[in-house]
Amino acid sequence: MNLYPTLACLSLLFAAQLHADLVLEVQMIELKPKPEDETIQTEFVFHNKGTKPVKVLSIDSACSCLSASLDKAEYQPGEKGVGKADFKISSFIGRHEKSVHVQTDDPAQPEWVIPFVIEVPEVIKIEPKTLQWWIGEDGSAKVTRVTMMGTEPMRIVNLTSTRERVTFSYKEIIPGKEYEITVKPTDTSEVMLGALKIETDSKIPKYQRQLSFFSVYRRPAGEAKPEAKP
Secondary structure, eight states, rough: OOHHHHHHHHHHHHHHOOHHHHEESSSSSSEEETTSSSSSEEEEEEEEOOSEEEEEEEEEEEEEEEEEEESSSSEEOOOEEEEEEEEEETTTOOEEEEEEEEEESSTTEEEEEEEEEEEOOOSEEEEEEEEETTTTSSOEEEEEEEEEEOOOOOOOEEEEESSEEEEEEEEEEETTTEEEEEEEOOOOOEEEEEEOOOOOOSSGGGGOOOEEEEEEEEEOTTTTOOOOOO
């Protein structure tokens, strides 16, 4: 009886039963920076729940804003690992889902995806962010509302425009909390794109200057003009 085919089959079966399985202790890593944070760091714990060692080959992030590292390059079956992650907040606002991708030497898990959720508090809400007019239409005034969402009052102290072909003003609706900015183009005969520089008295440097935008564009081909009101 030839034992080689039998031994080969048993070897393949045994190898198939051996696998690595890197698993986080939590379903998703949540980051909740404070309004003044420029970056936020966190640690996360994971385990090799598989039956063989796993070697980490590389770690890449789907976003340049997020980077991560692990405490070692190889994890034995049942071993716990610790990772560190850094997120650059920059201009992010609200909820964002990001991920880090870990390449391993395990054919059954060649890529381990580590999911992150970042909740960046909205301190200054500008709505709408952009006011728009069409070329040739009535250049009537439009309004942007600025709401200070933080716990501390914040006031607009100055407002300037990057373009001369608009008039603008602001008024306080609720002191330190709510403002209205009124913008009116002096004409709508040409394409224009500009911004209003909103200066506040915030103690946090990154909220001392905000931008809202305005534009005059050509109406898209095929879009009907609204009927004139009687």
